Every structure is written in structure tokens, then in C-alpha cells.
Amino acid sequence: AMGWHSDNEPELGAEALIASFSFGGVRRFRLRHRADTTARLELGLPSGSLLHMGGTTQRYYRHDLxxxxxxxxxxINLTFRLIRAMR
Incomplete structure (x- = not known):
């Protein structure tokens, strides 16, 4: 389990790019809007699935498992994040 959060570390930049591969048991993934928490999406992440979050997803939404x-x-979950050069 992982509570509601956004991946908003400075090194990810304004438009974070995150790819998450799932292998094994299905897990529920939820996404909700920061301003309107009734705006939600819930889906199962089955084995072999790829979840891609890009653009302004982290700015406007939070997610949890x-x-x-x-x-x-x-x-097993493998998560990849594009780390941008710090200036």
C-alpha cells in the first residue's frame, strides 16, 4: 500500500515522466484530481501492465495504491523516472 501522493521531486521537472511496470498479483491504482477529489479513476494493474504518467499529471493529480x-x-513493480538536469 502507498498513500495519496504526487511524484513532485524537483529533479523530475515540471512535467515528470514516470513509467511503472507490474509483474505478479493485480493491484488497485487510484488517481484523483487535487482540486476536485470527486474526479477519480480506479483501475487494476495486472501482471505485465505498464502505467505511464507524463505531462502535468503530477501537478494536477495524486495517486495511490x-x-x-x-x-x-x-x-514486483519496476518504476522508472526521467531525472532532469538540475540548473
Whole structure:
């Protein structure tokens, strides 16, 4: 589980580019607008899926992977972030 957050570290730049590969058990992924938290998207991330977040996603949205009531299948997640040169 990982609570609501945005990947907004300075080295990611104004338009962060993030790619996340999932292998193993399905996990729920939720995305909600920062200003209007009723504007939400929820989807399952099955094994072999690629989640891409780019542009202004991190500026206007937060995301999380909610806790589950029961144990779930093991999962490996590989996340890649484009690190921009600091000036």
C-alpha cells in the first residue's frame, strides 16, 4: 500500500515522466484530481501492465495504491523516472 501522493521531486521537472511496470498479483491504482477529489479513476494493474504518467499529471493529480483487507498475490513493480538536469 502507498498513500495519496504526487511524484513532485524537483529533479523530475515540471512535467515528470514516470513509467511503472507490474509483474505478479493485480493491484488497485487510484488517481484523483487535487482540486476536485470527486474526479477519480480506479483501475487494476495486472501482471505485465505498464502505467505511464507524463505531462502535468503530477501537478494536477495524486495517486495511490490502497491497502487491501486480505492478503494478495506477490507483486514486483519496476518504476522508472526521467531525472532532469538540475540548473
Amino acid at each position: 490502497p491497502r487491501t483487507a486480505r492478503a494478495v498475490a506477490p507483486r
